[in-house]
Amino acid sequence: MALYTKAAEILEKSEKKQGALKTLVYDSKFAKIKQLFALVCETQKFSSVLEEIIESTKLLKQTKLKMPLAKVLVYDMLIGQGLKCGGTWKVMLMKHRSRLQAALARMKVKQKVHRNEDLLPVSVQQSARDRLPRYVRVNTLKTSVNDAVDYLKRDGFCYQGQASRLEDLTLREKDFVKDLYLPELLVFSPKMDFHDHFLYKAGHIILQDKASCLPAHLLSPPPGSHVIDACAAPGNKTSHLAAIMENKGKLFAFDLDAKRLSTMSTLLLRAGVLCHQLANQDFLKVDPGNAQYKDVEYILLDPSCSGSGMVCLRDNTSHDQSEDQARLVSLASFQLRCLNHALRFPRLKRLVYSTCSIHSQENEDVVTACLQQNLNFRLVHLLPQWPERGLEPLTQCLRASTTKTRTHGFFVALLEKHKKSVTMKQEQKLNEDCFSLVFSHIVPEDNDVPRVCNETPEDSETEDKQEPEADLVARGPTDSTAGKKKKRKRGKKKKNKTEAKTE
């Protein structure tokens, strides 16, 4: 209850202009300061939406709550983490839950949107993007972090050392810091733009959102290892992997899209990547038994997804809700197939799965289904200090968001092969038990091609400004076969289910 009382108190003071939100939070000396800050910021962001819901349901009259406290509670119940604490308030609010949920749903229908964020005034949505810091990854294939820092200092920037926290860091225009979690990452003010900077043009720095640096950093293949980047274009994660591998070993990179691969080739050249082998190939058709992949121990899988985490790409046009659901189901099915396929490489030790989606259907649900079908793999608990975790129970995984990590929305899971392998018989038995529980709701009823996002947060940085030739048209994992598929889909419906089950 203390969290909600304190948050309401701060909101009220902020509305009365008694101080800046951040100052009020820190002055409160509340024990869980990060949790309080996130709750207050988010509630304030959704303030107008919450007010409308509270007024339309006459909640204040019926509960005798005051508006700031009602906003905080309704935020957490409908939009946030769910009311985890709250004592008697929680009990009281739960009685009104369905009416409040209905009011939220009505607002979405009225405004023809599907996500809570889309209800926010455009200025708020825009400002979330404008407030994201500029992240710069030092390309250690071409320079060192210290040399880059020295160069930037000589260029008039003001180095502030290593950040101790980033969630609420304020940087003046020329200030920059080293990131807390990623050793090669520098963090600048949202106002900075490095597209014309010498270090960028020379390939010494890569403009890549912090969340999108996580997959290669967490996979961390040692120099000399054999690695696959399954859905690789435009290749920022590939170049990050090559840097971690110090250009030693083999990096097999696949992508279906020839145009994106050609952009990738240019970017890799500029970044000084030498250990790669690019292939314009469907990853699902790459044979895990092929001798050239016999030593592959690491895979990075960053498949096409809905892109719902990318602030700049959020699509506010109205769609049919069932169409959106079908699209997610279809994407999740594709992602699960890629994941299952990747785990078939015989010497695989570790795999990172990532998306720039905020939907659990593409994230936790895919990983859960995959683990239940591949008992030889387990999740690794990632960066204990990272402020945003995968949704329960997959808290080993990481999530990222504009509010909690000041990045685009992102999800990362790291799967590792068990030392002791599970016998085929055990696996078959467990698969049978688990299948009906988890996988059944991911298998598409219909195999229509979804609208997909093939961009990652860094695409918006590198491609739209730097590489005009880049193909930014979202393309489905199986676009080229869309026409044929539609004709075949009825007959295939049954077959798809069987394939998925046995893969």
Ligand SMILES: C[S@@+](CC[C@H](N)C(=O)[O-])C[C@H]1O[C@@H](n2cnc3c(N)ncnc32)[C@H](O)[C@@H]1O
């Ligand atoms: C999210 S983007 C990858 C971004 C990339 N990992 C990066 O960091 O720059 C997904 C990519 O998967 C590719 N793709 C989709 N289906 C594929 C398949 N079946 N096999 C290989 N690549 C595929 C798309 O063309 C797209 O370039």
